[in-house]
Amino acid sequence: MTIDLNLSKIISFIISRGFQIHPDALVLIENMEGEMIQIVEEILSTKKERKEPKIISSEDIRRALGLKHITLTENDEVNRYSTLVNHSNSDRHYNIEKASEKTALEIITHDSSDFKNHYNNNVVYDSNYSINSGEGVQGYISLFRSRFDKSLKILSNRPDGKRIKRIGTIKQSFNQSRNNSNSNLQSKEKNEGSLFVAGLVMEKKLKKSSYNIIIDDQTGLLEIAAYNDDLKKQISLLTLDQMIMIELENNTKKKNYVMKNLYSLDVPDRISNRAHSEIYAVLISDLHIGSKFFMENEFQMFLNWLNSTGEHKDIVSKIKYICICGDLIDGIGIFPHQDKELLEKDSFSQMEHATKLLSRIPKHMKVFLIPGNHDLGRRALPQPAIPKKYADKIYSLSNITMLGNPCMIDMEGVRTLMFHGQSLDDTIATIPGLSYSKPAEAMKILLKARHLSPIYGQRTPIAPEVEDMMVIEEVPDIFHSGHVHVIDVDSYKGTLVVNSGAWQTQTPFQRAMGITPTPGIAIVVNLSTLKPYQINFANF
Structure with missing residues (x-):
């Protein structure tokens, strides 16, 4: 594909500002005369000021130029410059040729049909199109800076968030207070109240009389001691590398920094969005097609049920959405001696089998499918959608939208966060009282942290992305995960978990680990009430 030099410059300009562009908008730009860079710059400025989505549409172009509505034919959409450009930061951007070299990470150009498949009206956010990996140590520095900045923005919405001081400033104040009887710190206490500091959790240390926590920001490290039993319990429920805010005691007589209050980012109490009519969504995950342990008969019964007009017809007739939350297939080489547990010993056979099953889902039902750690493609988080070269036939199914892990979709106004759940392993392993039998409790920890995979350096692989896409910036109405193979449904502050x-x-591994799965069950959610139902096809 060749692209006009001026158009390429405009694309580079847009992505260097962290934006994307719809193919229809490129068609308009190509046919315009004059200084389009200046016009595009005005559009970006306006969208940023209004906090609008970071994608330039044809409507944005028309509005900027004062044009009347222009209708594009299907030919125009498919054959013109149908390129979706991944966003980037100003220090790292890709032109069209460089982007084509990154197909392994799915940082590629897409035609209009792909764009429609991914960015239809239901997709609020898809990490698939935001992936822009850094390199090495510098990449991870960018990742954690992004995590800190995004988390700080969430904290800034709290009344006390405006009063957060940098660690360097806090240390300087304490040092001055110890050497000055007319302490700056004491005067601040009178004038401003308590001191607040925020940082990523670096270490937790349980001592004889206190529970100490070390946090980090870009100005340094700070160790803070908690003596109160309630605070100690709160610290025990924190994950490493998550963002927290701490209120410090203003007591200059003590030699250490003492915690007065502790705040995680958390989600606010809220009333969730609901559909205006009785429409249902089905939530499933972890099919593991190709495994000897895949429940083929039960899944066929589920598909028959979706196509039936018999039992539960009142529900089936109102099902409009199906969410498949990763691990479509069992994959190859995921764990030692996996071949002994496989019926289909190559991934292409597994994908062919999966395609035949998915093609049986009624075409009026919209299917959203994200990858898991067993699926083809990158395993590090965030995961691109299963690459098209491995799943071309699934992409051709008109009712299936292939998305990245994580993503957020909109089903009749109900915002649903889909995340396969790899990080639940680390969360359950490190937080006292959690277990695989109640995964919803671990999912609540992620909501409190406002991060889908806060712990770095353990079992969950995390890519050195320029932007941390695992921060939960928007509070979901439904938080849907899988991975642990155990059904669990709960609610937390208005979010259905x-x-x-x-x-x-x-599986033999689960048996050895003492994990008892609850397979063959579909969760059906009434989107007008957010009431969930369990339909057990193992006992159907």
Whole structure:
């Protein structure tokens, strides 16, 4: 594909500002005369000021130029400059040729049909199109800076968030207070109240009389001691590398920094969005097609049920959405001696089998499918959508939208965060009282942290992305995960929390680990009430 030099400059300009552009907008730009860079710059400025989505549409172009509505034919949309450009930061951007070299990470150009498949009206956010990996140590520095900045923005919405001081400033104040009887710190206490500091959790240390925590920001490290039992319990429920805010005691007589209050980012109490009519969504995950333990008969019964007009017809007739939350296939080489547990010993056979099953889903039902750690493609988080070269036939199914992990979709106004759930392993392993039998409790920890994979350096692989896409910036109405193969449904501050189990019976590994799965169950949610139902096809 060749692209006009001026158009390429405009694309580079847009992505260097962290924006994307719809193919229809490129068609308009190509046919315009004059200084389009200046016009585009005005559009970006306006969208940033209004906090609008970071994608330039044809309507944005028309509005800037004062044009009347222009209708594009299907030919125009498919054959013109149908390129979706991944966003980037100003220090790292890709032109069209460089982007084509990054197909392994799915940082590629897409035609209009792909754009429609991914960015239809239901997709609020898809990490698939935001992936822009850094390199090495510098990449991880960018990742954690992005995490800190995004988290600080969430904290700034709190009344006390405006009063957060940098660690360097706090240390300087304390040092001055110890050497000055007319302490700056004491005067600040009178004038401003308590001191607040925020940082990423670097270490937790349980001592004889206190529970100490070390936090980090860009100005340094700070160790803070908690002596109160309630605060100690709160610290025990924190994950490493998550963002927190701490209110410090203004007591200059003590030699250390003492915690007065502790705040995680958390989600606010809220009334969730609801659909205006009785429409249902089905939440499932972890099919593991290709495994000897895949419940083929039960899944076929589920597909028959979706196509039936018999039992539960009142529900089936109102199902409009199906969310599949990763691990479509069992994959190859995921764990040692996996081949002994496989019926289909190559991924292409597994994908062919999966395609035949998914093609049986009624075409009026919209299917959203994200990858898991067993699926083809990159395993590090965030994960691009399953690459098209491995799943071309699934992409061709008109009712299936292939998305990245994580993503957020809109189903009749109900915002649903889909995340396969790899990080639940680390969360359950490090937080006292959590277990695989109640994964919703671990999911609540992620909501409190406002991060889908806060712990770095353990079992969950995290890519050195320029932007941390695992921060939960928007509070979901439904939080849907899988991975642990255990059904669990709960609610937290207005968010319906669903772990949708699996369609694979207990494996030897799960037996050795003492994990008892609850497979063959579909979670059906009434989007007008957010009331969930469990339909057990293992006992159907």
